[in-house]
Amino acid sequence: MNNINYLWLFALLFEASDTVRSVLYPVMSELFPTLLLCLYGFFSNLRPSEPFLTHFLLGPEKNLTETQVVNEIYPVWTYSYLALLFPVFLATDYLRYKPVLILQAASFVATYAVLVWGRGVPAMQVLELAFGLASATDVAYYSYIYSVVPPASYQRVTGFCRGATLLGSAAGSLSGQLLVSLAAVRLRRLVEATLAAAVVAFTVPWFLPMPGRSLFFHRSGEEEGEATAEEEGRSRNGTAMEGGSRNGTAMEGRTRGVQERSDDADSKVPLNSQRVDPRQRSSGLTEVLRLLWRDFLRCYSQRPLLAWSAWWALSTCGYFQVVNYAQALWERVRSPTDLEIYNGYVETLATLLGAMAALAVGSVRVSWATWGEAALCLFSAVMAACVFTMDLVRHVGVCYGAYVLFRTAYMLLITVATFQIAASLSMQRYALVFGVNAFVALLLQSVLTLVVVDTAGLGLDVFSQFLIYGCYFAAIAAIFLLAALSKMASGRRSKTPAVPGETDSDTRSLPY
Template sequence: MLTEFPKLFVQTSRDVYAVGAYSCFALIIIVFLITDYLKYKPVLIMDGICGVMAYGSIVGHPSLLRMQIGQVFYGFFFSSEVAYFGYLYAMTDDKRYYQKITGQARAACLSGKFLSSFFAQLVSLVNGSVPYVELVYISIFGMLFSTVWAYMMPNVTNSIYFHNEKSETTDDTLPPVKNHTSSPNEPKTTENIESQPSQTKITKDINKDGDRTLGQVLLYLQKDFKRSYSDPYVRKLCLWWAFAFGAYVQVYTYINILYTYVLNLNEDTHFTLYNGAAESLNTLIGAIAAYSIGKLELNWFKVGDLFLGIGSILAGVVLLGCFFTRTMWFIYAFYIIYGCIYQTMLTVAESEVAKRLSRDSYGLVFGFNSFIALFLHTLMTYGIVQGNIISVSTIQQFLIYAVYYICIGAVILIFAVKNYFSSSATDSIIECKL
């Protein structure tokens, strides 16, 4: 029951983290448009400053109001992830490198999380206890360093929407997407007509000085949005991406609350917490798995639904383990496995989407998918965590997350079965004609 859980952690979960969820949702679209208008770099600098303010809000003995204000800064800090990817795309002229730099950026994020978690766990073991204050100051120093680093980065001369010097009519059609399958003798290449991106010509209306007006920007955003999501394959992957990411943010946010909740249920005051080690292994193994899956040359158009469906169900089963077990070691292991499964599936979904978008669309699609994910995160925070729709304990939250993933997997598997029979019927018709 919730009454058995320490009031401090209940208040942290419901009154502090919830503010961060609402802030992320409210700011992500605003940040996306401001980022493009300011040409990315000022937002990167502001992102570092907001990180300093977020960590600074928990120094000493903060009041509830101070922590909530800190969560507002954290909301901007989290939402500004769009700016990092947008900066990379704006600095890259050749779209062929988008997938590569996206993978490198994700690997950098996971590596940073691994190193920070590993360092925190190492310091805690050496110190004999968790040096919370010292770790907060180290985090503040890290954010200050990233702010200075962002200031030293080169400026962006053009952005995608507000500042674009290209005025010609361009054909944003991508070259045919080829799905490769290997055989023992020689590589075999097959093309799926259904999986090809739609061909659309976009006229980029801009002023003589290279800047678009707000009306032109909104019109181009509308065209870009329709063009990006006109492909059913992209829509399906983006829906999975948004729904899976929304649940991942929930799991990532409340996993530490679950650790404390389980220790409280067990009345265990002697267990040494290895939260940092679990987080570092989660990110390290996830990065290795994501890198490995990215090297596989499979026909993801054919096997992607099956992969995402089974993977989502496995993620749900692993989270079910977090609900049923009361052993901390098992919970750590389940969380690490969950992170590995999620990062692997996300890599496949992101790379497949990136292959099929026009040159300027990836930042928009990433931002919109994140917006949907944060909307779901906010909805779950309001309805489940704060108990406005259903009142559950922290451990029961993970039961809901598990069922959520299993449902996602079931829906994707339905698509897999449908595509299998559709392709089989098409092959039979072709054979009959031959």
Template sequence: MQEYLKLSLILSTFGLLKETRPSEPFITEFIVKFKNITVEQVNQDIFPIGTYSYLAQLVVIFLATDLLRYKPLIILLASSGVAIWSMLLWTNSVLSLQIVEVIYGTFCATEIAYFSYIYAKTDKQHYQAVTSHTRAAIFIGRFLAAVTAQRLVYFGLMDYRQLNYLTLINLVLALIWAFFIPRVETSLYFNRDKNDGNLPETFKHNRMTDAFYLIWMHFKSSYSNKTVLMWSFFYAIAMCFYLQITSYIQVLWIEINEEKEGEIFNGDVEAILTLLGALATIFAGKIQINFLKKQKQRLLVLIVMSSLQGCFVLLAATSTTLISCYAFYISFGVAYAFSITICATEIAKNLADDTYGLIFGFNTLVALTVQTIVTLSVVSNGFMLPPSGQYQIYGYSYLALAAVYLLILTFNIIK
């Protein structure tokens, strides 16, 4: 077996174990029913901590990932997952769940080490193959977790609490597997090859100074490109509201189902969304998008993408039945998967290979910053809206984004 295929198998196995978390489709139901905690506390006092923690740690984790050469942070990723689900099983207070959310921020932030490891350890000619293998493993893990969870709950074989044991087992296995991931000898910034001919001599004296200078040079050259800037803006805003919508969707489902107390199919919904999202991602990656070469055409695509997602979120927010909300949530997720793939492709086409991690990392930082502002304004402080009101704000925000691009397009046409 070729070396890159071995590496791909190792990384894909880790991704599969990490993403097979059967408890996640029912995590809010579990907290409310087994922890004696209200939906309002989950919505306003617990879940927002994860957003703040993720934002606070992202820059530090990004720099530490490069400085420590990836593997220690991948081990930290798995370790934080084990800590999260251990605390979920054996602690009950609001404070302990807030600590869980702080660790969840670490869990999310350290994923950058897993994804950027590919570009540090694999030859450029194999980037696409290894990336597709690891992405496929992630989709398979999420699909299996959701389908398994729904079947176990529906047939009464396990309750919401017992699903967490399955998640914990998989994360323990992921932690053990992480130690078998090969070490990386070099990294993009702090541990570059001393014989790297792509750097001028002035870059080869002080490791820390040179690393930060190179980060700045990559940042400046990338965002000087107007195409990168435009697609990055959409990427960050769309990602912000996607994270917000997926983080609190179970709270909205509980609100809709509260009076009716009907059967819930969260697991099946997540399984369908994972499957259709994967297909949308593949389709977006395969289609020829040469028509996006002109700015007016790019703006038109952004308008359509934003409008569709906004409409689906508004329809989900105003749904009176759980089934219709499920349907609009799936539609939103598929539209997001398709649009973010095209968006990421357009950004990547205009970047140097070594800048992928930095630019997408910074775009994520912008997304989390906006998400934090939204959370403070709409959820935990400020208006403190009910779930349906929150989702209406998110839907209108997508439509506002479409309106901004429409104004720019109109100005360009008139000009």
């Protein structure tokens, strides 16, 4: 009798544990990789030395000149980033993200190891090459999570991952400034601390589960059909640019459709399982390139998406140039009697205000389809004014303030651009469009760097560079001012009665 009771108790416990496991496993299969990615994003962006990089290179530790740093070393990052972006994008999808994440972590370690022990211009150029590789592989960080969580969780986990990177960046800048200001820590020690954080980040991606699918090379026919159906549904329903975020109903319907078509056995297999779905098929390079080209033409045929993407590429090009060379400008305008450097506080404030602006704009109700071009013109003009102020006033405090406003304006509007572009795209095309926009931005930046910064081109000093960057943003503002005026003129023409006695209420609204 006792044995029978023990068997009954064992069976009851087994059934209870199976029930608990069936409830918790889907949650843990999503939570575990998200938590690891957040840890990786935090430590890989925890860089106490970043706000003082130019000062460190110009100081006695490395003893480099301003011309060497600005005109010979920094341009290597732009060129390497551009050259590696597209092949890394394809390799990331083909290798299913995790190996490329490990490569990125190794690149960060190599970058700061060279910064600690390397000397001379060639060593620093190798450093920029390694950092260019790390920047190009950043696509793996934001793509990995979409392969291991269900579509309904995309928005939530993206917010977690982006929040972790911003928190790491702000924490790194603030801790570096506090160590310099309060403890008089040498800059070399900050670089060593950054290297230590990179080593911690390097250990994290090894524990990530290997995805069983990817967006382009390893996808099921079911997913491809759903992406096409979703895209056509968005076009028919006119959701292209009015929404501030993804259509939740469409996303829920897509998720429900996948679940209804899945059988019971497949529904128990988590998305991050290494077991390959029997319905999955691997696409060849030619097929993937053809798919990408077809989707490229289909996406950029939409005028609103083209406008937001054009601003994205143009402004990101100028933004990178300003951020990359701002420290060199501060070194020039800083008085020799100023023994204290506040770069860390400035970077922290700029990061936090940019994050707050990005969060706040999500709750602002604006018809971006109507006022989009006007907003792009206005904020581009604000950014141009900030750059001109940094260049012409030449006071370090004013430069700091203009820089913070510049970055805040950019972060606010790039968030709006992200919303507007993503609103009409499936996940596959989302990755394509943002990849293309980044590539165009880097291509423009490489041309600008080659002509303005590089010693092979004009090799201008930092003040002349910022004057050109100010004119560049003013030109962007002028382009979108013309676009806004053209849109207003076309709107008035559409409201003109075609038949005598016709009223404005009879006219049709604009298609965008």
